[in-house]
Amino acid sequence: MRFRKEAMTAQKHIVRDVFVVLLCATFIILAVSAIVHKAATAFNPFLPDGISQRVNIFFSPKVVEDSRATTFQPLPSAIDVPSQRSPDSNRTEILAGAGSLQGVPVPAPASYPDELDVVLAPAPAPDKLDKVLLPAAPEDELDRVLAKTANSNRTVIITALNVAWAEPNTMIDLFLESFRVGEGTPELLNNLLIVALDAKAYDRCLEIHPHCYTLKTRGVDFSAEKLYMSDDYLKMMWRRLGFLADILKRGYSFVFSDADIMWLRNPFTRFSPDADIQIASDQYNGSPYDVHNMPNGGYKYVRSNERTVSFYRYWYLSRRLFPGQNEQDVLNIVKFTRGFSRRGMKFMFLSTQYFGGFCQRSEYLDDVCTMHANCCKGLKAKLTDLRQTLDDWSEYRNPPLNSTRNVSEWRPPYACLHSWDN
Known part of the structure; x- marks a missing residue:
């Protein structure tokens, strides 16, 4: 009877440990996915402006209140x-x-x-179109x-x-x-x-x-x-x-x-x-x-x-x-x-x-x-x-x-x- 009780206790511990491991793995996967998604969003120039406007690889924004006064400079990748x-x-x-x-x-x-x-x-x-956060160049x-x-x-x-x-x-x-x-x-x-x-x-x-x-x-x-x-x-x-x-x-x-x-x-x-x-x-x-x-x-x-x-x-x-x-x-x-x-x-x-x-x-x-x-x-x-x-x-x-x-x-x-x- 005593051995049976010990076996049941050990089984419960194993189930608990497996649950903890799975829970930790889930959190790690979610964290990595969030990081990868953020990086992909930031460096993908072809996503809609509302998503990727935080990082614009086409222009190095310099100004922007009026489109007639604003400038942008093609980055070196412009010829890549x-x-x-x-x-x-x-x-x-x-x-x-x-x-x-x-x-x-x-x-x-x-x-x-x-x-x-x-x-x-x-x-x-x-x-x-021309709203950016930097002052005029x-x-x-x-x-x-x-x-x-x-x-x-x-x-x-x-x-x-x-x-x-x-x-x-x-x-x-x-x-x-x-x-x-x-x-x-x-x-x-x-x-x-x-x-x-x-x-x-x-x-x-x-x-x-x-x-x-x-x-x-x-x-x-x-x-x-x-x-x-x-x-x-x-x-x-x-x-x-x-x-x-x-x-x-x-x-x-x-x-x-x-x-x-x-x-x-x-x-x-x-x-x-x-x-x-x-x-x-x-x-x-x-x-x-x-x-x-x-x-x-x-x-x-x-x-x-x-x-x-x-x-x-x-x-x-x-x-x-x-x-x-x-x-x-x-x-x-x-x-x-x-x-x-x-x-x-x-x-x-x-x-x-x-x-x-x-x-x-x-x-x-x-x-x-x-x-x-x-x-x-x-x-x-x-x-x-x-x-x-x-x-x-x-x-x-x-x-x-x-x-x-x-x-x-x-x-x-x-x-x-x-x-x-x-």
Whole structure:
């Protein structure tokens, strides 16, 4: 009887000990889960703003009462594109007359997975967009350059330049020459800001233009020519997008133009007076508000407001979901998402009749404002066909008496056509 009683007592002790161990393990698991959840929430930039706004890896917030006075600085991760996509191997076919790019993959118009809209933060409420807790930052060099360059409407024209395009008698010289020989464009040089991506490009800018700014990126060399879709090319494109987002945050609207775009007429006469974002098209289907148009990020007019500031943040952060893609490819994806439509922007595609390129050229010179050397690989081919573009423009403005061709039509960009053969 005594042994039976002792056995029952021991059994009770074992049950008690097991219960205590399970209880302690439960508390430990709950504590670890809470810590992991807090860390994941803090460092996940794609959670909704209401959850992740405590830690914002996109901006280093400096100020915020008024969106026109606020600034943000892209962090070093702004140029962190983890993987590389091989250069496009598709052969580009450009038709001799009014042409269009053939063989370029077009994103499917079907809706994208709901997960994209869940992962990417929805548009924050406009009245909460710019609220942060830090005091206003002092004016910096970029503020001073923008104030000096912008017109009375706080609009600035921006192009980016590295040393490969800054050499004498190369891209930057053709770019500036187009302003000088265009209709209504010489005065726009007063509002042009050249953003140099390396020290040599900055020095050259100071020699040829009054408004220059150097965009420093620690640990990255942007000086050499960057082949399309190379790792350095992707870093440069995303760094550029982060910089343009900074311009908007400071309250300045901008027209961004690649330097391989010839400005032949004043584009402001063709811009919509109320669109938030107006962007060039590689392929234009005739409907300016149809998101199935193919955008080209090398030329756009963006007004600074809460909608565009919010969208640029959304666009920039989307790069983490699509490693190895450039900003234009990612735009082609996010334009179909709810996060895009929720921002309520008036997003407009510019007609290639007025804002043409080698992908899809207008047939005549009578209305064109700009001509872009897109769908072209390599600096040499671009320079050859852009010089021909300026020659065509010169003959159009001052037709030679012995001309044997219709000077109101463009000659085909043969150098760019054959640039894809190798």
